[in-house]
Amino acid sequence: MAGLAAAFGSGAMTNTIDCIEKADVILVTGSNTTENHPVLSSFVKRAVKFKDTKLIVVDPRRIKLVEHAHKYLRQNLGTDVAWINGMIYVIINEGLYDKKFVEERTENFEELKKVVEKYKPDYVEQITGIPARDLTEAARMFANAERGSILYCMGITQHTTGTDNVKSLANLAMVCGHMGIEGGGVNPLRGQNNVQGACDMGGLPNVFTAYQAVTDEAARKKLEAAWGVENLSAKPGLVVTDMIPKAHAGEIKAMYIIGENPLVSDADLSHVEDSLKHLDFLVVQDIFLTETAQYADVVFPSTCFAEKDGTFSNTERRVQRVRKAVESPGETKDDWWITCEIGTRMGFEMKYQNSEEIFEEIRTVTPSYAGITYERINEEGIHWPCPNIEHPGTPILHIGKFTRGKGMLHAIEYIPPAEQTDKEYPLYLTTGRNLYQYHTGTMTMKTEGLNERAPGTYVEISPPDAVKLDLIDGQKVKVASRRGEIEADVKVSDKAVTGTVFLPFHFADAAANRLTNSALDPVSKIPEFKVCAVKVSKT
Amino acid sequence: MAEKNIITINGNEFAFDPGETVLEVAQRNSVDIPTLCHLKGATPTGACRVCVVEVEGARSLMASCATPASNKMVVRTESKPVVEARRLIIQLLLSSGNHNCAVRGSDDKDWTRFQLNVQKDDGSAELCPVWGDCRLQDLAYRYQVSGDMFPATGTRYPMETVNPFIVRDFSRCIQCGRCVQACNDIQVNNAINFGYRGAEAKIIASGDRPLKDSDCVFCGECVQVCPVGALVEKDVRYRVRPWETEKIRTTCSYCGVGCQLELHVKNNQVVKVNGADVAPNHGSLCVKGRFGFNFINSPERLTKPLIKENGKFKEASWEEALDLVAKKLSEIKANHGGDSIGVLTSARMTNEDNYIAHKFTRAVLKTNNIDHCARL
Numbered sequence: 042m043a044g045l046a047a048a049f050g051s052g053a054m055t056n057t058i059d060c061i062e063k064a065d066v067i068l069v070t071g072s073n074t075t076e077n078h079p080v081l082s083s084f085v086k087r088a089v090k091f092k093d094t095k096l097i098v099v100d101p102r103r104i105k106l107v108e109h110a111h112k113y114l115r116q117n118l119g120t121d122v123a124w125i126n127g128m129i130y131v132i133i134n135e136g137l138y139d140k141k142f143v144e145e146r147t148e149n150f151e152e153l154k155k156v157v158e159k160y161k162p163d164y165v166e167q168i169t170g171i172p173a174r175d176l177t178e179a180a181r182m183f184a185n186a187e188r189g190s191i192l193y194c195m196g197i198t199q200h201t202t203g204t205d206n207v208k209s210l211a212n213l214a215m216v217c218g219h220m221g222i223e224g225g226g227v228n229p230l231r232g233q234n235n236v237q238g239a240c241d242m243g244g245l246p247n248v249f250t251a252y253q254a255v256t257d258e259a260a261r262k263k264l265e266a267a268w269g270v271e272n273l274s275a276k277p278g279l280v281v282t283d284m285i286p287k288a289h290a291g292e293i294k295a296m297y298i299i300g301e302n303p304l305v306s307d308a309d310l311s312h313v314e315d316s317l318k319h320l321d322f323l324v325v326q327d328i329f330l331t332e333t334a335q336y337a338d339v340v341f342p343s344t345c346f347a348e349k350d351g352t353f354s355n356t357e358r359r360v361q362r363v364r365k366a367v368e369s370p371g372e373t374k375d376d377w378w379i380t381c382e383i384g385t386r387m388g389f390e391m392k393y394q395n396s397e398e399i400f401e402e403i404r405t406v407t408p409s410y411a412g413i414t415y416e417r418i419n420e421e422g423i424h425w426p427c428p429n430i431e432h433p434g435t436p437i438l439h440i441g442k443f444t445r446g447k448g449m450l451h452a453i454e455y456i457p458p459a460e461q462t463d464k465e466y467p468l469y470l471t472t473g474r475n476l477y478q479y480h481t482g483t484m485t486m487k488t489e490g491l492n493e494r495a496p497g498t499y500v501e502i503s504p505p506d507a508v509k510l511d512l513i514d515g516q517k518v519k520v521a522s523r524r525g526e527i528e529a530d531v532k533v534s535d536k537a538v539t540g541t542v543f544l545p546f547h548f549a550d551a552a553a554n555r556l557t558n559s560a561l562d563p564v565s566k567i568p569e570f571k572v573c574a575v576k577v578s579k580t
Numbered sequence: 581m582a583e584k585n586i587i588t589i590n591g592n593e594f595a596f597d598p599g600e601t602v603l604e605v606a607q608r609n610s611v612d613i614p615t616l617c618h619l620k621g622a623t624p625t626g627a628c629r630v631c632v633v634e635v636e637g638a639r640s641l642m643a644s645c646a647t648p649a650s651n652k653m654v655v656r657t658e659s660k661p662v663v664e665a666r667r668l669i670i671q672l673l674l675s676s677g678n679h680n681c682a683v684r685g686s687d688d689k690d691w692t693r694f695q696l697n698v699q700k701d702d703g704s705a706e707l708c709p710v711w712g713d714c715r716l717q718d719l720a721y722r723y724q725v726s727g728d729m730f731p732a733t734g735t736r737y738p739m740e741t742v743n744p745f746i747v748r749d750f751s752r753c754i755q756c757g758r759c760v761q762a763c764n765d766i767q768v769n770n771a772i773n774f775g776y777r778g779a780e781a782k783i784i785a786s787g788d789r790p791l792k793d794s795d796c797v798f799c800g801e802c803v804q805v806c807p808v809g810a811l812v813e814k815d816v817r818y819r820v821r822p823w824e825t826e827k828i829r830t831t832c833s834y835c836g837v838g839c840q841l842e843l844h845v846k847n848n849q850v851v852k853v854n855g856a857d858v859a860p861n862h863g864s865l866c867v868k869g870r871f872g873f874n875f876i877n878s879p880e881r882l883t884k885p886l887i888k889e890n891g892k893f894k895e896a897s898w899e900e901a902l903d904l905v906a907k908k909l910s911e912i913k914a915n916h917g918g919d920s921i922g923v924l925t926s927a928r929m930t931n932e933d934n935y936i937a938h939k940f941t942r943a944v945l946k947t948n949n950i951d952h953c954a955r956l
């Protein structure tokens with residue numbers, strides 16, 4: 042989200058899900074939408090089928106959505122900046138860019154123009170493998186449309202150049218003037234139900250609620266007054282991908298992990314495992330005894346979504362109600378209750394009657410949520426920012442003006458991925474989810490039917506690669522990287538493109554993240570899950 | 581302009597926008613025209629003809645879902661010919677399969693034979709699995725018709741039960757096509773369609789293969805829109821009756837789309853889920869949201885606090901566990917400073933839970949070491 046915040050001043054989906062059907066052209070990249078956001082993908086497919094919308098898909102795998110696309114560009118892994126710069130080059134060179142928009146609403150255009158100058162389609166073809174003609178046609182298709190929407194997901198962000206990739210997409214949207222309008226925008230699709238909310242609520246090391254910087258004295262003073270405390274720390278904290286190595290180094294002594302399972306979801310798992318063992322004290326709070334919880338000194342049992350009241354904020358910034366439907370099992374407690382009890386016992390009284398009382402406090406310290414109440418969102422959720430009780434909410438951001446004033450065009454050069462294939466590890470590996478499982482599988486694997494549809498780890502491999510390695514469908518193989526190896530069943534599939542294999546990361550017993558590279562994007566600190574070099578061999 | 585577009589329905593005048601169908605004008609003005617095959621968001625097909633109305637000057641009854649309103653049109657929605665036509669349609673539909681909701685006949689002998697046949701096909705002695713939740717049954721009551729007007733037709737295709745989620749009971753399919761539209765026009769998964777012709781007609785997937793071997797992704801949109809008992813969730817069939825459950829609106833806990841759900845609760849257990857017809861999902865769900873709820877009631881759920889002693893977990897009281905955590909964290913904070921503690925909050929929890937974790941980290945631990953897996 043750092044990329045969007047730098048470009049626009051606000052790091053969230055700029056438009057709504059309903060907006061997708063109003064676009065004239067949709068560019069989907071790094072998102073296997075039909076499997077990871079199935080309901081949202083229907084909006085894309087309906088637009089194509091019924092509204093004459095053009096669809097461009099740019100993805101290293103021939104994903105299901107490609108069947109609906111007018112243009113499919115297949116880029117080499119980790120070469121996103123190159124193809125996006127290439128499209129911008131074509132758009133500027135052919136004079137297709139929105140001159141008025143660029144002039145009135147953006148800055149740094151000349152710098153951008155200078156950098157993209159060398160990304161001529163032929164040069165881009167050498168880097169990305171995308172035929173120059175296809176790239177040019179896609180660029181024209183996107184620029185000539187009145188309303189162009191960009192949808193992206195982890196295939197864009199989980200790279201060492203993730204922030205660059207996002208800024209590049211923001212560049213593309215801005216030079217075409219597809220911002221601040223219905224059917225336009227740059228739209229990151231959030232993979233988890235309340236990622237947006239966790240960020241909004243200050244679940245980040247550098248900001249309080251509503252992205253108020255911890256370094257901002259006024260913000261600190263405001264919260265100190267609201268909470269009745271003194272000396273809130275002004276030093277930005279550690280991100281998860283820094284906490285783990287610091288735990289390993291002994292600088293982090295204790296961790297309190299709530300509802301997370303880094304021992305399946307993080308990159309380079311063997312290292313994570315060692316780091317957790319190094320801690321003096323580990324508290325885990327979850328609904329199941331997860332792989333991570335096994336390492337805990339104390340485990341707290343918490344309620345799940347069907348057993349609690351509260352709110353989630355979805356990918357389009359819509360704050361929606363969560364309602365208790367069933368009584369929770371045994372002695373489980375709400376997550377907020379547990380945290381409050383610890384806080385109170387540590388000498389800071391935290392007492393609330395119910396979740397609504399907490400939400401009322403949230404409103405007072407979170408400007409973008411100030412106008413939202415449980416009553417107002419009883420029937421339908423409201424999009425933040427919603428600054429006061431009369432405000433209808435803000436479905437589309439950046440109308441007329443960006444949050445930061447003028448939109449920032451970033452001049453960005455292409456940098457190759459951190460790890461390259463070589464003789465020993467000749468194949469690229471990319472990872473992701475499968476339709477029937479979810480993240481680390483702690484929830485979906487409890488439904489037999491879902492397991493029947495997706496029983497275990499498989500490595501998706503293209504027919505030519507299978508022939509070359511003499512592998513057949515269903516065969517057990519070893520997949521090894523410089524960091525570890527796992528076993529998986531071969532799945533020969535047209536989705537895979539020759540030279541690149543794919544692994545779903547759900548399965549703990551053969552965790553894809555034993556292989557992945559934990560090299561980080563320098564800004565967002567996101568690991569490069571989407572590219573590493575592997576070899577596949579018979580067991 | 582506005583004055584020009586007036587339609588008269590049952591003696592009342594209504595304004596309409598060009599392009600609106602008679603059905604849409606009626607629904608907008610709370611005039612109740614019954615429908616069966618009509619599916620919101622999809623192109624009207626006029627297939628079932630239950631929504632026929634009488635239009636003055638027209639030679640035959642018109643399907644209101646597919647008839648555009650026109651100026652000075654005079655429509656009657658419950659006139660004698662309309663009601664007669666609807667009764668006939670309903671009677672034909674009722675006789676076309678295993679509609680054993682006991683509206684079928686009054687003759688005891690015939691009913692017994694009929695029911696025994698259904699039992700043979702269905703493997704259950706109970707009345708239809710969607711009894712009380714069936715549009716055809718509703719219509720039969722509303723128009724007071726039974727199915728014994730016409731001889732019952734035999735079952736042509738056996739039930740499909742080989743996938744984990746959906747039972748396809750062709751003996752109860754009335755070929756209204758709602759499932760086909762849900763699949764092709766709403767979800768655009770293009771997995772099912774009409775197959776074969778005439779009396780052989782059947783809804784088929786990928787050249788008449790079982791769903792599990794087709795393009796079906798088990799979103800269950802077809803089940804949700806099926807007006808009869810032809811498509812039912814496998815785990816729900818004969819186990820859950822609609823009057824036994826309480827329905828609670830909430831937000832899905834899987835991906836970030838935030839689909840609105842209705843959780844159907846029976847005996848303190850979520851037994852079924854369907855999509856609520858509001859933004860953002862407008863009724864649609866995916867396989868995880870609709871069928872992936874068994875974890876809620878899993879026996880593997882943690883139910884008591886655990887404390888590790890000598891490498892093994894033992895159950896503890898809340899007092900004991902909370903005191904221990906508060907003591908240890910206080911000690912570490914005192915000895916090494918707040919920055920020696922890290923908190924991972926969760927993208928799976930509510931805003932309220934996250935806010936409290938954030939407040940605890942900053943105000944109690946006095947550190948900013950808090951993050952979650954947005955990056956992962």
